[in-house]
Amino acid sequence: MKRSRGGMDKRVRTARAIDLYSGVGGWSLGLQLAGVEVVASYELWGPANETNFKNNSHQAQTVDIRRLALKDLPTDIDIVVGSPPCTQFSFSNRGGGGDLVDGLKDIIQFLTIVDHLKPRMWAMENVPRVAKIIEKELEVGGVLADFSHLGCVTHVVDMAEFGIPQRRRRCIAGNFDMELLKSYKPTSAPCTLGDIVSGLAATPVVDPIYGFEIDRSDLIDHVEEDLLSPEEVRINRANKMTHTVYNSMPFPDPMDRTVRTITATCTRVSRESIVIAVPGRDDAYRRLTLRERACLQGFPVTFQFYGANYGQKLRMIGNAIPPAFSYLMGQVLQRRNAKEVPLLPQAATALRRPEPIPVETPPDRAGVRYPANRTFKFAIPSLQLKSGVRFELDNDCSGEIVKWGVAFYFGTSKAIHSLQLDEETARYLKTRSKKALKQAAAPYLEEVRQFVASADIRNMQAVWTHRRPGGIRPFMLLDKLDEIGSALSASLSQHADEAASVIEALIQHQHGAAAEALSGVAKLTRNSATILAGLLIGSTVNPLLLARVFCWDRQKDSISN
Structure with a gap:
């Protein structure tokens, strides 16, 4: 008044x-x-x-x-x-x-x-x-x-x-x-992620932000997705902790903090997905339910989302x-x-769930089969530096032939450079290296050469797209490259000065007069053992991978040798 x-x-x-x-x-x-x-x-x-x-x-x-x-x-x-x-x-x-x-x-x-x-x-x-x-x-x-x-x-x-x-x-x-x-x-x-998850798991359900209680039977859109498969866990962990470009973030998401931004779209293997550990189960992880996302987005548990499917509700909440x-x-x-x-709980005492209640929409399920041109692009952890300097294993699905290979990138976000890793590069590195350095590298290069030579690379894309069982999986190859990369880097650390000279010579050889203006070269020479290890491994395995390629039929969406 x-x-x-x-x-x-x-x-x-x-x-x-x-x-x-x-x-x-x-x-x-x-x-x-x-x-x-x-x-x-x-x-x-x-x-x-x-x-x-x-x-x-x-x-x-x-x-x-x-x-x-x-x-x-x-x-x-x-x-x-x-x-x-x-x-x-x-x-x-x-x-x-x-x-x-x-x-x-x-x-x-x-x-x-x-x-x-x-x-x-x-x-x-x-x-x-x-x-x-x-x-x-x-x-x-x-x-x-x-x-x-x-x-x-x-x-x-x-x-x-x-x-x-x-x-x-x-x-x-x-x-x-x-x-x-x-x-x-x-x-x-503010509430933490753990507060939201535990509040919605309580009986009766306690709204973590608005403070009121509701019967568990009145809680809508709180159906848990399938647990992430081991492959999905691996991809999520890599996307967050060893991303090829962006800085690392924790995996799983910490329960004692607020969460990152809730987005309108994400998949079971996206960097944006919030992933939590399942209490009491080792190596078991899941994404959040729709209701958990909505609470983190500041909605009361009485608020209902009238979407026709799971994706529509994700979009409603995230936007x-x-x-x-x-x-x-x-x-x-x-x-x-x-x-x-x-306070908000005082202002929200009259909130009630609207009628009629929406239809429960089933959450996303684990992928059973993927497109034949499913891409793979992950950094080799032991051969990755910050600021996007990395060796990565990827597959090129742009043509009829799916090509697997190791690529190398350095520079800045505005000027990304690369070096070719092929047979010619392998020969050049060999001629520029002294005997002691070559001897230090030889056993590790022979080990990775034998692994690739004996692996079923021709079938790897079919395994990656879940079209065929067994065989070598891309992450098995990535892990081997990571293992050899770590061991070879340690071995070459005794030859750091020579390794730096070899790297500079290769850059000059491949980029010519433009080499002087390339950004990020100093960082490569400061980390010469790691970079030379990656150059040697990449130029060793790429010719072997290229020799074992396969085709896929775009019309039939099938893979053939």
Whole structure:
């Protein structure tokens, strides 16, 4: 209540908001918990709109917002929020090479609507990269320059700092008070991954963020996937700990910390997948359930996802703004002092599961058979340095002949170089090496030569695609190269100076006059024993691997010798 000048009480009007590019309603749920009336939401994807409508009980229109007529918008709106699509801006999509011009169309439309409705407050969420793009385009001559009067300021926040159990960095742009938002930061640490997993395993189920309990029979989308197969474990561990380019990350994911960003798409063998150890079982690992992901994304266990399949629900969860964060934004957009803001469990006491409940969607299952051109690309751990300097075993499936081989890369992320590893290279290295060095390397090169010569390389692609049993598996070959690489590096450490000279000579031999300008050469000579070991191994095994290739029939999707 607010006292007027005449001494009479006048009820404060509830703030009215619209949610643009609303997805499943992460903004809407948070704002409603903060006491804001969400008048309408707008979203192109029908299943997300259905999810929003059934959970948040307000008008949710399925519409292409780029074609939304301004005259059809509600009036007397105090707050505008939204999350325009991030696909064109995200570095994780298309390697950062999205169509920025197309992506900016949605931001232009969002700001056009803000300019038309003239709300008191507005906020827009997107990936961190968008912050710099908006700042640049708001300048004179930029495509957003006409909106400079809207008071837009960009901020990149880590939502873990605001109580979300996920290290999720996002751009939040708008005309809100960032210092007020910072004043909402909790004094205690957010839930951990372990808190989420144990809370959902309890009986009754305890919502780890919102604090209330529900019967286990009421918990939806908490079906565990098959355990990861030994091959899937190996691939996940390699993708995280010895990736060919990116820095290492822990495997399995630590239970005593918040988690990495929950993504909209991932496979059973992706670097982005969060993988946890199964308690009480050695070498048993699984991915998270949909409900575990949703809780880590700040959704209450009562929130339901009305997707037709598992993949749709993954997309709904990963693309959403965490409502536990948008709740705080709802308070900021109403300019409430931190002391006036109830804790989230206090604001969420009225939450109930919507009806009807969605259909349970079966999770992904372990792959039984893969495409005949399934790729393999993994660094040899003992022959890998940081910053992308590595020897890797891979297969080339671009043509009718599948070719296995060892490749070498060095330089920087903006200037990647390589050296050919073939018979000619093997001869050159032999002629440039002195007798003692050749003797030190000989037994290890003979061991790897015999291993490859006796291995069923011709059948390896069929084994890798799960079309045939038995035979040599790619990881068996990788492990052998790793073992020989470690032993040979140690042996060559007694010849480090000579090894450095041989490496420099090979670079000059293969790159000629351009060798002087190559980046990263000094790093190779500082690690000469490791690099020369990789060069010797790669140029020894590649001719043997190339001599044992096989064809695959694209039309029949089958492999033939």
